[in-house]
Amino acid sequence: MEEVLYISVPVSVAATWIATWKWIRKAPEVGLLGWDMHKPGRPKVPEIWTILFMVLIYMGMEHSGR
Numbered sequence: 275m276e277e278v279l280y281i282s283v284p285v286s287v288a289a290t291w292i293a294t295w296k297w298i299r300k301a302p303e304v305g306l307l308g309w310d311m312h313k314p315g316r317p318k319v320p321e322i323w324t325i326l327f328m329v330l331i332y333m334g335m336e337h338s339g340r
Contacts, residue, residue: 286334290327297326 301307301320308321 282334290330293326
């Protein structure tokens with residue numbers, strides 16, 4: 275069982291990292307931006323990336339048998 279974790283955890287982290295960076299670049303193109311209320315100047319930031327993050331984490335846990 276531990277062997278599966280040695281593979282699935284790094285793959286999940288890598289997939290999350292790649293998908294997050296792609297989403298950060300794609301969100302402005304499709305207009306999914308929101309205001310960051312906690313930074314000076316309230317810059318626009320990509321929205322809904324948390325859902326992507328959660329889906330990828332779930333997929334990693336599903337493949338590890340948890």
